[in-house]
Amino acid sequence: MRRPHLSLQPDPDSAPLRISQLETPAALVDLDRLSQNLDRMAEYGAIHGLSLRPHVKTHKSPRIAAEQMRLGAVGLTCATPRELEVMADVTSDLLLAYPLLGAPKLARVLSIPQKVRLTVAVDSMIAVDELAATARIMDRPVQVYVELDLGMHRVGVQSVDDAIALAMRIAEQPPLEFAGITFYPGHIREPVGQQEAKLARLRSDLHAALERMERARVRPRVVSGGSTPAAWRMHEIPGVTEVRPGTYVYNDRTTAEIGACSWDDCAFTVLATVVSTAVSGQAVIDAGCKALGREPVRGVAGEGFAALIDRPEVTVQRMSEEHGILDLTRTSWRPRVGDVVRLVPNHVCIVVHLNDTIHGVRGELVEATWPVSARGRGGAPAGVV
Amino acid sequence: MRRPHLSLQPDPDSAPLRISQLETPAALVDLDRLSQNLDRMAEYGAIHGLSLRPHVKTHKSPRIAAEQMRLGAVGLTCATPRELEVMADVTSDLLLAYPLLGAPKLARVLSIPQKVRLTVAVDSMIAVDELAATARIMDRPVQVYVELDLGMHRVGVQSVDDAIALAMRIAEQPPLEFAGITFYPGHIREPVGQQEAKLARLRSDLHAALERMERARVRPRVVSGGSTPAAWRMHEIPGVTEVRPGTYVYNDRTTAEIGACSWDDCAFTVLATVVSTAVSGQAVIDAGCKALGREPVRGVAGEGFAALIDRPEVTVQRMSEEHGILDLTRTSWRPRVGDVVRLVPNHVCIVVHLNDTIHGVRGELVEATWPVSARGRGGAPAGVV
Numbered sequence: 034m035r036r037p038h039l040s041l042q043p044d045p046d047s048a049p050l051r052i053s054q055l056e057t058p059a060a061l062v063d064l065d066r067l068s069q070n071l072d073r074m075a076e077y078g079a080i081h082g083l084s085l086r087p088h089v090k091t092h093k094s095p096r097i098a099a100e101q102m103r104l105g106a107v108g109l110t111c112a113t114p115r116e117l118e119v120m121a122d123v124t125s126d127l128l129l130a131y132p133l134l135g136a137p138k139l140a141r142v143l144s145i146p147q148k149v150r151l152t153v154a155v156d157s158m159i160a161v162d163e164l165a166a167t168a169r170i171m172d173r174p175v176q177v178y179v180e181l182d183l184g185m186h187r188v189g190v191q192s193v194d195d196a197i198a199l200a201m202r203i204a205e206q207p208p209l210e211f212a213g214i215t216f217y218p219g220h221i222r223e224p225v226g227q228q229e230a231k232l233a234r235l236r237s238d239l240h241a242a243l244e245r246m247e248r249a250r251v252r253p254r255v256v257s258g259g260s261t262p263a264a265w266r267m268h269e270i271p272g273v274t275e276v277r278p279g280t281y282v283y284n285d286r287t288t289a290e291i292g293a294c295s296w297d298d299c300a301f302t303v304l305a306t307v308v309s310t311a312v313s314g315q316a317v318i319d320a321g322c323k324a325l326g327r328e329p330v331r332g333v334a335g336e337g338f339a340a341l342i343d344r345p346e347v348t349v350q351r352m353s354e355e356h357g358i359l360d361l362t363r364t365s366w367r368p369r370v371g372d373v374v375r376l377v378p379n380h381v382c383i384v385v386h387l388n389d390t391i392h393g394v395r396g397e398l399v400e401a402t403w404p405v406s407a408r409g410r411g412g413a414p415a416g417v418v
Numbered sequence: 419m420r421r422p423h424l425s426l427q428p429d430p431d432s433a434p435l436r437i438s439q440l441e442t443p444a445a446l447v448d449l450d451r452l453s454q455n456l457d458r459m460a461e462y463g464a465i466h467g468l469s470l471r472p473h474v475k476t477h478k479s480p481r482i483a484a485e486q487m488r489l490g491a492v493g494l495t496c497a498t499p500r501e502l503e504v505m506a507d508v509t510s511d512l513l514l515a516y517p518l519l520g521a522p523k524l525a526r527v528l529s530i531p532q533k534v535r536l537t538v539a540v541d542s543m544i545a546v547d548e549l550a551a552t553a554r555i556m557d558r559p560v561q562v563y564v565e566l567d568l569g570m571h572r573v574g575v576q577s578v579d580d581a582i583a584l585a586m587r588i589a590e591q592p593p594l595e596f597a598g599i600t601f602y603p604g605h606i607r608e609p610v611g612q613q614e615a616k617l618a619r620l621r622s623d624l625h626a627a628l629e630r631m632e633r634a635r636v637r638p639r640v641v642s643g644g645s646t647p648a649a650w651r652m653h654e655i656p657g658v659t660e661v662r663p664g665t666y667v668y669n670d671r672t673t674a675e676i677g678a679c680s681w682d683d684c685a686f687t688v689l690a691t692v693v694s695t696a697v698s699g700q701a702v703i704d705a706g707c708k709a710l711g712r713e714p715v716r717g718v719a720g721e722g723f724a725a726l727i728d729r730p731e732v733t734v735q736r737m738s739e740e741h742g743i744l745d746l747t748r749t750s751w752r753p754r755v756g757d758v759v760r761l762v763p764n765h766v767c768i769v770v771h772l773n774d775t776i777h778g779v780r781g782e783l784v785e786a787t788w789p790v791s792a793r794g795r796g797g798a799p800a801g802v803v
Contacts, residue, residue, distance in 0.1 A: 054521075054522060055522060056499070056523050056526060057522075058795070090739060090740075112740045113740065114441070131693070131704075131740060132702075134691050134692075134704075134756050135441065135756065137439060137442075138441050138442070141441060156694050156696045157694060157696060159754070159755040160693075182696065182697060186697050187694075187697065187741055188693070188694040188697070189694075189696055190696050191696060191698070219738070306520045307519075308516070308519050308573070309572075309573040309574075311542060311567065311574055312567060312571050312572065312573070312574075312576065313576070317517075317573055319516075322711075322713070323768065323771050326712070327711070327712045327713060327768075328712060353572060353604070354497065354768065355497045355498065356572055356573065358572065369544070370517075370542045370545065371519050371520065373520075382739055383707060383712075383739065386708050387772075390795075390796060409774045410441070410444070410774065410775075411775060
C-alpha cells in the first residue's frame with residue numbers, strides 16, 4: 034500500500050499525541066484508510082480513462098487536495114468562492130460546479146488568480162449573461178459547462194434544446210468559452226445492484242443529448258458526471274469523460290449502507306465522551322447536532338444520525354445541540370461515564386463543515402493535525418492552509 | 419424603545435453597506451428586533467425577581483453577551499470550553515451547564531481566569547470526583563449545581579435521593595462547593611396554552627424535591643431552570659430563582675410556531691440568492707444544509723427547514739449541502755434567477771454555529787458586522803471578539 038503524502042506525515046516539531054489526550058468532540062481521520070480511498074478512486078479513473086476532478090466540499094483541505102492532484106487528478110471541483118480561493122494554491126484548473134449569480138460573488142470568483150483556468154457551470158440565460166458581462170469587464174477568460182438535469186431534479190436545463198441554446202449563447206460571448214456539459218447523478222443512491230434502471234435511463238438520456246448536440250454542431254469537449262455513490266459506474270455511461278466524486282476520501286455511514294464502500298473504508302470518525310448515563314437505557318455523549326449534523330441515512334432505510342465504528346448496531350438516536358443520545362436497545366454493551374467512543378456520521382461532508390481542525394490518526398497515535406481551510410464563507414486569512 | 423449598545427452601532431471607520439451588496443448566503447440580524455428581544459427578557463426577569471443567566475450558545479458573541487450583562491443579567495451560561503473562554507472577557511460569573519468529563523476538558527475549563535466565579539453542573543458521582551480531583555490539583559474553587567431530570571430525559575439524576583447524595587459528595591470535597599440545583603425544561607415545547615399539564619407536573623416534582631432536600635438539610639442556594647420556550651412561565655414554578663434562556667435573542671421559526679414569540683420577533687435571517695429555476699415548480703437558493711442546518715420544527719407540526727420572512731408560506735422543502743429547494747405550491751409568487759430572499763431558520767442556534775460572521779442590519783443598511791467568536795472548539799485566537 035502506498036503511504037500518504039509527506040504533508041500528512043507526523044508534524045515533525047511536536048511530540049505525538051495519543052487519541053486519549055484529545056478533548057472531545059473531535060474529528061479524526063484514519064490516515065491509512067484515507068490513503069487507500071484516495072488510491073482506489075485514482076486507479077478507477079486511470080483504468081477507465083476518466084478524468085478525475087474531485088470535489089473538495091468533503092475535505093475542504095488543500096493538503097488532501099494536493100494529494101489528489103499528485104495521484105493524477107486533472108483539477109478540482111468547488112462549490113463556494115472560499116473553496117476556489119483556497120484551492121487556487123493547489124492547482125491551476127478549478128471548476129465551480131455551482132450557479133454563479135449576484136454581483137458580489139461574481140466579482141470575487143472572477144478575481145481568483147489569472148493563472149487558474151476557471152470553469153463555471155450554468156443552467157440559465159441570466160447566469161450566462163451576468164457571467165459574460167463581468168468576465169468582459171474583468172477581462173477574464175472563463176470556461177463554461179452547461180448543466181443538464183439527468184434525473185436529480187435540482188438544477189440543470191430540462192431539455193437538450195435549452196442546453197444547445199445556452200451553449201450557443203456562451204460561444205457568442207467571449208471571453209466565455211463553451212467547454213462542455215455537466216450533470217449530477219445524485220439521484221442514484223440505491224444500494225449497489227438496484228441502480229440498474231436509473232443507470233439505463235441516464236445512459237439513454239445522455240446518448241440522446243449528445244446526438245442532438247452533435248447534429249447542432251455544439252460539441253462538448255468535456256462531459257462531466259459522477260458523485261461518490263455513482264462514480265464507480267460512470268465508465269458504463271458512454272460519453273462521460275470526467276467524474277467529480279467528493280465523499281470517497283472519507284466515506285460515511287450512508288456510503289457504506291448503500292454498499293458504495295465497505296464499513297472498513299470509513300476513514301472519518303467523531304471522537305466523543307460519554308457524559309451521562311443517569312437516564313436508564315441510554316448513554317449521552319458530548320457530540321450532538323453541532324458535532325454530527327442531523328443528516329438522515331439516504332438511499333436506504335437507516336435509523337439514527339451516526340453509528341459507533343466498532344459497534345455499528347449502536348446509533349445516535351436523538352440529539353440536542355451538544356448532546357447525542359446513544360440507543361442501547363440492540364446491544365448488551367453498557368458504557369460508563371467517561372468512556373470514549375468513535376462515531377461514523379451519516380453524511381461526512383456536513384460534519385467536516387462543522388469542524389475547524391481534523392486530526393489524522395494511525396492506531397492510537399495522532400500523527401497530524403490540519404485546518405479545514407476552505408470551511409466558511411469569508412476570505413481565508415493568510416497562512417490557513 | 420431602548421437603542422442597542424454602542425458596540426452594535428455602525429462600525430465608525432467603514433462606509434455603510436447595503437444588504438444588496440452582501441455576498442450570499444449571509445447571516446443577518448435585525449438590530450431593532452434584537453434590542454427588543456433583549457429588553458423583553460430582561461424586563462421579565464426583573465418583574466418576577468428571577469435572575470437571568472442567558473445561554474450564549476445561541477449568539478456565541480461577546481458583544482451581545484455584554485449587552486445582556488448591561489441589561490441586568492447575573493452572569494452567563496455556556497455549553498463548551500470555548501464559550502467559557504470567550505465569555506470570561508465579558509463577565510466574572512460563568513456557568514458551564516454541561517457535564518464536564520475527561521482530563522483534557524477538565525484542565526482547560528478549570529484554567530479560565532481565577533477572577534471568574536465558575537459553576538459546573540453535574541449528574542454523576544464520576545463527574546463530581548473527577549472535578550474534585552482536578553480542582554484540588556489546580557487549587558481552583560468551583561461552584562457545583564446538581565442537575566435533576568424533571569421531564570426532559572436527557573441528563574440529570576432520576577431521584578431526589580441521588581441529588582442529595584451528589585450534593586453531599588460535593589460538599590465534602592473542597593474546593594468544590596454545592597451551589598444549587600438545575601434542570602432543563604426542554605421537553606415543554608407545546609404551543610402556548612397546551613403546556614399546562616407538563617408545567618403542573620414540573621411544579622409538583624420540584625416542590626417535592628425541594629421539600630425532601632430541606633429535610634435532608636441540603637439547601638440549594640440557586641434553583642436554575644428555563645429555556646426560551648418555557649422561560650416565560652418560570653415565575654409560575656415556585657422555588658425557581660434563575661432562568662437560562664438562549665434562543666430569545668434571535669428567536670426562530672420553531673419559537674414563533676409554538677407561540678413563544680411572534681413572527682415579527684424573529685431577528686435572525688439567512689440572506690440567499692435564487693440560483694436556478696430550471697426545474698418547474700421550484701426555485702433553488704444558495705442556502706442548503708451547510709447554511710440552514712437540517713433541523714425540524716419542534717413542538718408543533720411544520721414542514722420544511724426555513725421559511726421566507728415576508729412569505730412564511732414559502733418554505734425550504736429539500737436541501738443539498740449548498741442548495742435549498744423552495745416549495746412554490748402554496749404561493750403564486752414566482753422568483754427570478756438572481757432574486758434575493760431572506761429566510762427564518764427552524765432552529766437559529768444551529769445556523770449561528772454554521773457562520774463565522776453576522777451582519778447587523780436596520781432596514782436595507784448593514785450597520786455592524788461581528789464575528790461569532792465562541793463558535794468552534796479550539797482556543798480563540800487573539801482579537802476575535
